[in-house]
Amino acid sequence: MLTLHSPAKLNLFLRVLGKRPDGYHELASLFQTISLTDTLHFELSDSDKCTCTDPTLPTDGSNLIVKAVELFRRKSGLRFHVNVHLEKNIPLQAGLGGGSGNAATTLWALNQLCGKPATTEQLTQWAAEIGSDISFFFSLGTAYCTGRGEQVQAVPQLSQTKLWVVKPQDGLATPAVYQRLNLALLQPRDPLKSLESFITGAPCYFNDLEGAAFSVMPSLELLKQQLKALGFHTALMTGSGSSFFCIGNAKPPVHPGITCYPATFLNRTPDGWYGEKAVTLPRPFCL
């Protein structure tokens, strides 16, 4: 039996550089894992089973955990079966990469349970076959990601930052947000300069997907304004939304239908998975 935390991610900046012939978008983004986590339990068994505390989440072949199990079996050539139980805390359709983190955590766990047949580099490459954001989690938790998001470059750990994740009731589907994106409206920022700004301690947070997400769900723009008005110096949507992360000395919003999760940046050690030693699960609150 192996129990691991599966962290959420934030996009500290997210630049969309263009649309590719394969229909995906070329990205340049600084990804960071945070202490908002799911918990996954793994046990080798004589048949495969996937269960989840959230009944709205399908546990069939569409679930990234099930896809990761099938991927690991195919790539490693090993014959095994596994029971996986997911304690879901990370909100869905939130831009927090919860499903991607679950897939990465599953690949890491299976590799441990099967005697480490794969290197971390192999797991990183394999992961890209089932999703764009999964490879990132095999970094140490801070990485500059390009291509579809699957090209991962390590970045030195950033200074510890406290934040709030703010999630409105409605979620956003990633393809719908990308479909609304008007590339001509984006600011032509140089992502390498943005990366430099974080490394030198003068972070410049932005997300090129905010405008597209606001046109799919106009209430998000209002929420951003409300978060700024509360006194946060940063209130930025993560990924394709619908959640925001807020940094600064302010109290989180108390609105019906909005859930707030306290979190900090969370990195892993080269040999361990995220928060393996001790992680205090953040307690969300909502009205």
Ligand code: C5P
């Ligand atoms: O790879 P993943 O399954 O996470 O992507 C979900 C969807 O998000 C894709 O089908 C595509 O519509 C969109 N996407 C994109 N460009 C990216 C990543 C995702 O257009 N770089």
